[in-house]
Amino acid sequence: MAREFILNKELVLGENALVEAGSKIKALGNKALIVTDKMMVQLGNVKKLTAVLDNINVVYEIFDGINGEPTDNMIAKGVEVYQNAECDFLISIGGGSPIDAMKAIGLMADYNGKITDFNGKIIEIKMPNMIAIPTTSGTGSETTQFTIITDEKSQVKMLLKGKVLMPTLAIVDPSFSITAPKSVTAATGLDALCHAIEAYTSRRSQYLSDTFALSAIKKIFDNIEVAYNDPTNVVARTQMAIASLEAGVAFNNASVTLIHGMSRPIGALFHVPHGISNAMLMNVCLTYALEGAMDKFANIAKTIGINSSSNEAAAKAFLDKLTELLANLKIPTLENYGINKDTFFNNIDKMATDAMASGSPSNTIKEITKEDIIDLYKNLWL
Ligand SMILES: NC(=O)c1ccc[n+]([C@@H]2O[C@H](COP(=O)([O-])OP(=O)(O)OC[C@H]3O[C@@H](n4cnc5c(N)ncnc54)[C@H](O)[C@@H]3O)[C@@H](O)[C@H]2O)c1
Numbered sequence: 342m343a344r345e346f347i348l349n350k351e352l353v354l355g356e357n358a359l360v361e362a363g364s365k366i367k368a369l370g371n372k373a374l375i376v377t378d379k380m381m382v383q384l385g386n387v388k389k390l391t392a393v394l395d396n397i398n399v400v401y402e403i404f405d406g407i408n409g410e411p412t413d414n415m416i417a418k419g420v421e422v423y424q425n426a427e428c429d430f431l432i433s434i435g436g437g438s439p440i441d442a443m444k445a446i447g448l449m450a451d452y453n454g455k456i457t458d459f460n461g462k463i464i465e466i467k468m469p470n471m472i473a474i475p476t477t478s479g480t481g482s483e484t485t486q487f488t489i490i491t492d493e494k495s496q497v498k499m500l501l502k503g504k505v506l507m508p509t510l511a512i513v514d515p516s517f518s519i520t521a522p523k524s525v526t527a528a529t530g531l532d533a534l535c536h537a538i539e540a541y542t543s544r545r546s547q548y549l550s551d552t553f554a555l556s557a558i559k560k561i562f563d564n565i566e567v568a569y570n571d572p573t574n575v576v577a578r579t580q581m582a583i584a585s586l587e588a589g590v591a592f593n594n595a596s597v598t599l600i601h602g603m604s605r606p607i608g609a610l611f612h613v614p615h616g617i618s619n620a621m622l623m624n625v626c627l628t629y630a631l632e633g634a635m636d637k638f639a640n641i642a643k644t645i646g647i648n649s650s651s652n653e654a655a656a657k658a659f660l661d662k663l664t665e666l667l668a669n670l671k672i673p674t675l676e677n678y679g680i681n682k683d684t685f686f687n688n689i690d691k692m693a694t695d696a697m698a699s700g701s702p703s704n705t706i707k708e709i710t711k712e713d714i715i716d717l718y719k720n721l722w723l
């Protein structure tokens with residue numbers, strides 16, 4: 342069966358990408374809302390962006406209120422600034438949080454209802470132009486048709502979806518990621534690894550998504566520890582930025598599966614950063630998923646240089662290598678992170694319901710039920 346494959350309209354990747362992209366930015370609007378967080382202001386990244394905008398005579402308003410993973414209330418504040426300043430397009434600079442927030446602000450800019458109205462639907466409304474400049478490697482949000490917004494009332498991390506959420510232009514300059522602290526490098530790099538592995542082993546994988554996914558997996562295994570241990574290593578940072586983009590392209594066209602499905606409820610209820618909650622789940626979820634996709638996991642193993650006598654041995658060797666990587670990157674357990682076991686167990690039923698409702702777990706090749714998910718959440722404490 343033929344399948345559609347979605348990419349950004351335009352993309353500029355490499356050293357000095359922001360300056361190089363000047364004329365493309367100018368073509369997308371007259372007054373920009375810059376969506377960001379206070380850290381980006383402090384690091385001088387927003388200054389680098391406004392210097393480019395000043396140079397090309399594009400005016401702007403800055404909204405630096407995305408301090409944490411985005412919620413419906415943060416989005417409402419951003420929409421107010423966008424409307425009051427009479428902006429006509431958006432630019433986000435930062436990690437996945439400001440990029441996702443930009444998408445949601447753009448979505449709500451001209452819509453009178455609530456953001457929850459879009460949950461569970463394919464979004465098709467007209468959106469302003471959007472430019473994404475990622476500083477983490479990463480969520481891949483610069484190249485995806487998704488935005489993840491927490492509804493504070495129901496404590497659900499909503500997965501909002503639609504081609505209109507794709508940033509019109511992605512500007513990826515790996516040098517922005519050099520200042521990322523170790524914990525952010527580990528969390529975001531492992532998020533990208535989850536995107537690639539889940540896309541490759543998804544029921545919805547396709548030829549081209551497989552190509553992007555395997556390429557990302559190899560780059561991440563080759564470079565994540567270098568970037569973590571030697572943060573200013575430009576070669577490793579560049580490879581991670583490319584890998585994150587490739588992984589984004591892969592899951593944008595093949596979806597994520599079990600890890601992301603189970604991770605969002607942990608993030609919504611216990612405020613564990615997205616990449617960390619994914620990483621906490623990797624072993625338990627992939628051990629479950631292995632049975633349905635032994636050949637695919639064996640291919641992943643081969644891609645990262647593991648040679649084994651059988652698919653099963655290769656797939657298991659891959660999981661061992663992953664366990665070693667998670668330990669080297671100091672990924673905590675739920676308990677070490679400070680989560681109370683009783684509170685977690687009291688919420689397992691809600692988390693399993695919310696995970697299934699997101700649709701992601703059922704993209705796993707091996708059949709999965711709510712009861713399986715409950716067991717997997719419990720296994721995180723073994
Ligand atoms: N839309 C998608 O397709 C998609 C995919 C995966 C994740 N997400 C979402 O993205 C969000 C997480 O994004 P994230 O993991 O990039 O983290 P983030 O944007 O929340 O940033 C984490 C922290 O790192 C800091 N930071 C970011 N870049 C930095 C840099 N270069 N130097 C120093 N500090 C830096 C930020 O200021 C923040 O304090 C979650 O809400 C998650 O659900 C979206």
Ligand SMILES: [Fe+2]
Nearest residue numbers: 480532536615
């Ligand atoms: Fe993710």
